[in-house]
Amino acid sequence: MLLVAGSWSAAASTGLPVKPGSSTADHGKFAELQKDFASGPEVTRACLACHTEAAKQLQQTTHWKWEFNQPQTGQLLGKKHEPNVFCGSLKSNYPRCTSCHIGYGWEDKDFDFTAEQNVDCLACHDTTATYLKTEAGAGHPAYEDVLVNGEYKIENKRPVKKVDLGMVARNVGPTSRQNCGSCHFFGGGGDGVKHGDLDSSLINPDRALDVHMDAGGLNFSCATCHTSDEHSVAGSRYAMEAKDTHGIDIPGSSHGGRASCESCHGDKPHDFGVNNKLNDHTGKVACQTCHIPEFARGGVPTKMYWDWSQAGTKMKRDENGELVLNAKGKPVLYFEYDDNGWMTYANHKGEFRNAVNVPPVYRWFDGQVEYTMLDDEIDPEKRVSVNKVKGSHDDPDSRIWPFKRMTGKQPYDKQTSRLLATNVFGPDGDDALWTNFNWVKALMVGQADAVATGAAPDPFSGKHGFVDNEMFWPITHMVAPKEQALQCDSCHARDGRLAELKGFYMPGRDSSVWVDRLGTWAIWAALAGVLVHLLGRIIFGRKRS
Amino acid sequence: MKVMVYKRFERFWHWSQAALIIGLMLTGFEIHSSYSWLGFETAVNAHIVMALLLIALWLFAIFWHFTTGEWRQYIPTTEKLAAMARYYAFGMFKDEEKPYKKSLSAKHNPLQRLAYLVFKLLISPVIWVSGMLYLLYPYWPQLGLGWLTLAPVAIVHTAAAFAMLVFFIAHVYLAFTGKPFYEYVHAMITGYEELDDEDAKG
Numbered sequence: 001m002l003l004v005a006g007s008w009s010a011a012a013s014t015g016l017p018v019k020p021g022s023s024t025a026d027h028g029k030f031a032e033l034q035k036d037f038a039s040g041p042e043v044t045r046a047c048l049a050c051h052t053e054a055a056k057q058l059q060q061t062t063h064w065k066w067e068f069n070q071p072q073t074g075q076l077l078g079k080k081h082e083p084n085v086f087c088g089s090l091k092s093n094y095p096r097c098t099s100c101h102i103g104y105g106w107e108d109k110d111f112d113f114t115a116e117q118n119v120d121c122l123a124c125h126d127t128t129a130t131y132l133k134t135e136a137g138a139g140h141p142a143y144e145d146v147l148v149n150g151e152y153k154i155e156n157k158r159p160v161k162k163v164d165l166g167m168v169a170r171n172v173g174p175t176s177r178q179n180c181g182s183c184h185f186f187g188g189g190g191d192g193v194k195h196g197d198l199d200s201s202l203i204n205p206d207r208a209l210d211v212h213m214d215a216g217g218l219n220f221s222c223a224t225c226h227t228s229d230e231h232s233v234a235g236s237r238y239a240m241e242a243k244d245t246h247g248i249d250i251p252g253s254s255h256g257g258r259a260s261c262e263s264c265h266g267d268k269p270h271d272f273g274v275n276n277k278l279n280d281h282t283g284k285v286a287c288q289t290c291h292i293p294e295f296a297r298g299g300v301p302t303k304m305y306w307d308w309s310q311a312g313t314k315m316k317r318d319e320n321g322e323l324v325l326n327a328k329g330k331p332v333l334y335f336e337y338d339d340n341g342w343m344t345y346a347n348h349k350g351e352f353r354n355a356v357n358v359p360p361v362y363r364w365f366d367g368q369v370e371y372t373m374l375d376d377e378i379d380p381e382k383r384v385s386v387n388k389v390k391g392s393h394d395d396p397d398s399r400i401w402p403f404k405r406m407t408g409k410q411p412y413d414k415q416t417s418r419l420l421a422t423n424v425f426g427p428d429g430d431d432a433l434w435t436n437f438n439w440v441k442a443l444m445v446g447q448a449d450a451v452a453t454g455a456a457p458d459p460f461s462g463k464h465g466f467v468d469n470e471m472f473w474p475i476t477h478m479v480a481p482k483e484q485a486l487q488c489d490s491c492h493a494r495d496g497r498l499a500e501l502k503g504f505y506m507p508g509r510d511s512s513v514w515v516d517r518l519g520t521w522a523i524w525a526a527l528a529g530v531l532v533h534l535l536g537r538i539i540f541g542r543k544r545s
Numbered sequence: 546m547k548v549m550v551y552k553r554f555e556r557f558w559h560w561s562q563a564a565l566i567i568g569l570m571l572t573g574f575e576i577h578s579s580y581s582w583l584g585f586e587t588a589v590n591a592h593i594v595m596a597l598l599l600i601a602l603w604l605f606a607i608f609w610h611f612t613t614g615e616w617r618q619y620i621p622t623t624e625k626l627a628a629m630a631r632y633y634a635f636g637m638f639k640d641e642e643k644p645y646k647k648s649l650s651a652k653h654n655p656l657q658r659l660a661y662l663v664f665k666l667l668i669s670p671v672i673w674v675s676g677m678l679y680l681l682y683p684y685w686p687q688l689g690l691g692w693l694t695l696a697p698v699a700i701v702h703t704a705a706a707f708a709m710l711v712f713f714i715a716h717v718y719l720a721f722t723g724k725p726f727y728e729y730v731h732a733m734i735t736g737y738e739e740l741d742d743e744d745a746k747g
């Protein structure tokens with residue numbers, strides 16, 4: 001058994017797609033798995049009987065803890081702690097948010113992070129694409145069929161069918177884009193909503209969408225680059241390696257996993273050309289900046305704007321002006337869509353703007369992301385950067401990176417000038433915004449959980465407002481074929497893509513106004529002088545003759 | 546008598562330098578975003594190749610100037626300088642005789658001498674030094690120039706380019722002020738010019 005486990009992890013660590021039958025272990029033949037399982041934790045117990053250290057490893061990871069100690073800024077980050085501009089915060093919304101936790105049963109703030117059977121092995125190792133964690137099940141998969149009007153309910157583009165846990169367990173394998181994508185493609189509440197460079201189009205992408213994940217070509221899985229050691233996956237959004245100067249990773253000089261372009265391509269990947277100019281750029285410009293000209297290129301729109309202040313402003317009413325209620329006596333949901341079929345309004349969430357093929361914004365980035373936490377004071381008159389990317393043109397460790405800049409409005413406390421946690425989810429209670437459309441109640445409950453978990457110092461004062469916000473998401477997936485990379489004049493132009501970045505001289509973009517002005521005057525003066533002189537010669541020449 | 550005033554190398558140098566400078570100005574001002582023509586990348590590549598060719602050409606030209614003694618042609622003089630200026634400003638319109646007579650040992654009039662000296666000792670060196678620095682930008686830290694920033698280098702280079710263009714306009718115009726109007730250009734192509742016997746001795 002130990003030998004079997006060893007070879008399996010060797011296959012996993014290369015991250016390359018494993019051919020069927022190439023593993024030395026066929027989980028379908030394991031005696032422990034020849035049965036039906038009633039729950040996820042029951043499967044995990046069977047896994048741990050052989051993979052004795054797996055749960056201990058997983059429990060050390062960000063995937064499990066949802067917590068990240070940012071070493072440079074000292075901030076305690078992770079989904080467990082930081083707010084965002086989408087649904088706001090994990091606080092009080094556990095079963096909905098933790099549907100994407102790699103565990104079972106994180107239903108409230110008192111979840112036991114040490115219970116080994118609560119680690120979900122199948123979320124990442126299912127190869128049948130039938131293992132679906134239901135969208136409000138606190139991480140549990142569907143134990144029953146869920147039908148709506150006689151049809152299977154669809155969540156994250158998949159039908160909610162009772163999962164055959166035994167069958168899934170007997171077919172485990174290395175992670176795939178499908179596995180990782182079942183959470184990472186659907187962050188923020190739907191396909192492509194959050195990241196912009198991660199959505200369901202990457203399950204089966206062509207070369208134009210992503211040269212590495214191209215299903216008909218290289219067919220990289222996520223783990224090909226996001227290598228792992230003891231189940232800890234390389235590539236962090238909280239402390240990114242904005243500039244990998246360690247060269248190509250080979251045994252003996254492998255550094256921190258393969259989650260950077262340079263890990264495989266090195267930092268001088270281009271032909272020398274006339275003067276090696278492209279390679280000269282790698283010290284200041286991230287590969288992604290030129291090689292991902294636009295994100296959300298797979299046809300799935302990403303959310304660019306989310307205005308929570310509009311939630312509840314449009315309700316469905318009958319001919320008498322009364323609210324239309326559902327079977328539970330709560331107001332029904334109401335949606336508006338644009339010509340593309342993209343949602344522009346939901347009465348429980350507010351107003352949206354979506355986009356495909358979006359050119360990124362660009363910032364100097366040293367890899368550090370600093371958050372505005374629930375205990376940080378804000379200036380409600382100004383746009384709040386819910387996260388700030390740090391870096392500067394004069395910092396040798398910074399490079400120009402592409403970002404999705406998400407904007408919108410989110411609630412804050414007018415008394416304390418701090419962002420607020422909202423209880424958005426709670427289908428059976430009288431508090432949740434999505435069910436009751438009452439901001440004050442929802443903020444009271446959301447903020448109470450934030451206070452109880454130590455994330456916020458004060459409960460909700462009762463007076464809320466909505467503040468303009470922005471949030472930056474680094475763009476690093478959907479690498480385009482090289483023919484589609486940005487050209488020099490995409491940036492080296494008067495109003496190019498880097499027009500916003502100030503403080504340094506860039507050829508083609510910058511000039512001295514006075515040198516240009518004086519130079520232009522001098523040219524016109526020379527031309528005028530020549531013209532006057534020429535006319536003089538012609539006129540006097542005629543007079544003489 | 547007809548004399549070879551501009552030797553073969555001198556003419557080769559003049560015309561290839563002219564072509565390179567025109568090309569450098571066209572690509573340079575495109576890199577400056579004054580207009581779009583070849584595209585930034587092609588313009589940069591062409592600019593660099595032409596700059597390197599011009600440098601090579603100048604190395605030969607400097608060698609030629611010293612071995613032939615032709616550098617003396619550019620020693621500035623105040624003699625007849627004012628007269629020459631007056632001629633360009635007034636005399637030329639009245640069809641006066643040029644106050645200056647060309648000879649093999651003094652092929653350029655005093656104003657020309659001064660203009661070419663400025664070209665050779667001021668505009669060109671400034672454009673070269675700034676251009677070489679620009680080209681070597683990625684290696685500044687290794688060259689001990691880590692303290693330098695691109696802005697002053699680029700701005701000086703641009704300023705010198707404007708000066709070059711002004712020189713170019715005046716030079717081309719004056720080249721067509723002979724009798725007949727193409728006299729000087731013709732001489733620069735064939736090398737031959739009609740000089741008095743005395744002046745032709747050099």
